[in-house]
Amino acid sequence: MSTGRPRAAPVAGRLRRARPAGKPAARSAPGPASLLLGRIANELPGLRVSEQSVGKYVLAHPGAVIDLPFEEIARRAGVSQPTVARFCTALGFSGYREFKLRLAQSLAQGVPFVHQDVAPGDDLSEVGAKIFDHTVAALLAVRNHLDPGAIERAVKLLAGATRIEFYGQGNSGIVAQDAEHKFFRLGVPVNAHCDPNVHAMAASLLGRGSVVVAISASGRTLDLLRSVQIARESGAATIAIAPSGSPLAAACDVALLADVPEDFHAYAPMTSRLAHLALIDLLSVGVALRRGPSLAPRLKRAKDVVAERRVAG
Numbered sequence: 561m562s563t564g565r566p567r568a569a570p571v572a573g574r575l576r577r578a579r580p581a582g583k584p585a586a587r588s589a590p591g592p593a594s595l596l597l598g599r600i601a602n603e604l605p606g607l608r609v610s611e612q613s614v615g616k617y618v619l620a621h622p623g624a625v626i627d628l629p630f631e632e633i634a635r636r637a638g639v640s641q642p643t644v645a646r647f648c649t650a651l652g653f654s655g656y657r658e659f660k661l662r663l664a665q666s667l668a669q670g671v672p673f674v675h676q677d678v679a680p681g682d683d684l685s686e687v688g689a690k691i692f693d694h695t696v697a698a699l700l701a702v703r704n705h706l707d708p709g710a711i712e713r714a715v716k717l718l719a720g721a722t723r724i725e726f727y728g729q730g731n732s733g734i735v736a737q738d739a740e741h742k743f744f745r746l747g748v749p750v751n752a753h754c755d756p757n758v759h760a761m762a763a764s765l766l767g768r769g770s771v772v773v774a775i776s777a778s779g780r781t782l783d784l785l786r787s788v789q790i791a792r793e794s795g796a797a798t799i800a801i802a803p804s805g806s807p808l809a810a811a812c813d814v815a816l817l818a819d820v821p822e823d824f825h826a827y828a829p830m831t832s833r834l835a836h837l838a839l840i841d842l843l844s845v846g847v848a849l850r851r852g853p854s855l856a857p858r859l860k861r862a863k864d865v866v867a868e869r870r871v872a873g
Contacts (some may be wrong), residue, residue: 582726596662597622599651607650614647618663620686623693626664630656667697691830698820698831699838703818714799714814715846718743721797722769726752727787728758732775735801739773743843745862747855758781763791770796774845777805777832779822788812793826802837816843 561566597619616809617637618625625633633656634641648659682690696768716725724743728736733754740752753759760783763772772791774784779802788811800812809815820832848855 562726583863596665603651607647608643610639610643611650613639613646619728621689622663623696626660626667632784643712666694667700685815692698694831695834698835700837701805701820702818702835705819707817710814710816711842711846714816714843715850717771717799717814718843719771719847719850720769721748721771724748724750724764724771724773725759725762725791726750726773726775727754727763727768728752728775729754729756729781729784731746731833732836733834735775736773738837739775739844742840743847745859746844746851747858748846756787759784759787760790763787763796764794766791766794766796770794771799772796773799773800773801774808774812776806776808777803777818777836779803779808781808784808785811801839 579864580701600615600619600800604612604619607615614633614637617633628636631641634644639643644656647846648654648656648864651659653659653662709720726736726739726743728734733752735751736754740750743750751762753762761802766772772788774788776784779800785807788800788808790809792813798812798814800806800808801810801816801818803819804815809817817831818835818839848859
C-alpha cells in the first residue's frame with residue numbers, strides 16, 4: 561500500500577566559502593531546494609557586503625521575498641537592483657526569477673526550521689514572524705506530500721464506520737479531542753481517548769465496522785502502537801496520522817503522513833500539532849461531503865442549539 565512517503569533529498573556538495581572582492585565566482589549548481597536557506601546562511605561570509613545585505617533580508621523574511629518584485633527586494637535590502645541580480649548569480653541561479661522559484665519550493669518543503677529558530681534576543685515582532693513562517697512552512701510541507709489515494713481510503717473508512725475512536729497522548733491527545741468535537745456531529749458514535757490504559761481497553765471492545773484514528777507526532781509511542789494492535793485484533797480498521805517511516809504508519813491500514821521537522825525535546829511541540837489539526841479538518845470535511853445532503857438537517861439543528869445560547873447582537 562502506497563503511503564506517499566516523500567523521498568529524502570540528496571545532500572549537496574560543499575560550496576566555496578569566500579572569494580576576493582570584485583572577482584566573479586564560478587557558477588555552481590543550485591543544489592536541492594530543500595537546502596537553499598541553509599546554503600544562503602553558509603555562503604553569506606563569502607559574499608560582497610552589499611550582497612550580504614540581500615542574503616540577510618532573505619533569511620529574515622523568506623516568506624515575504626517570494627511575493628516581492630525585483631525592485632522591491634532591492635529597496636528593502638537597501639541595495640541596487642544589479643546587486644540583487646549578482647546575489648542570485650553568486651548562489652548559482654540564472655537570475656531573480658529562478659531564485660524566487662527555488663525559494664518558494666524550499667518554503668513549501670518546510671525548510672526554515674534550523675536557522676529560523678527563535679533566539680533569546682529576538683524581539684516580539686521577530687518571534688511572531690518566525691513562528692508564523694514555521695507554521696506556514698509546516699502546513700505547506702504536509703499539503704504538498706499528501707497522498708490522495710490514502711486520503712480517499714481514510715474518508716471511505718470513516719464515512720462507513722459504525723463507530724470512530726481517536727487515540728493520542730500528550731499534544732496528540734489534544735488533537736484527538738478536537739477530532740471528537742468535529743466528528744460527533746456527523747451522525748456516528750465517536751470518542752477520543754488520551755489515557756493509554758483507557759484506549760487499550762476501548763480498543764479491545766471494538767469490532768468490525770469500527771475505525772481507530774491513531775495520532776502521533778513521533779509515530780513511536782509504545783502504548784499507542786499496542787492499542788492499534790489490539791484494535792486490529794478486534795476487527796477494527798486503523799488509520800495513522802504520523803510521520804513517514806514510523807512504526808505507527810507501518811502498523812495501520814491507512815497512513816496519512818505528516819512529516820514536520822520538530823524538536824521533540826521541546827516542552828510543547830507546535831508545528832506538528834497544527835499539521836495534525838489540518839488533517840483532521842480535511843477528514844471531517846471529506847466525511848461530511850461523502851455523507852451528502854442528508855447530513856445538513858443534523859448540522860443545522862446542532863448550530864441552532866448553540867445559537868440559542870449566544871447573546872444577541
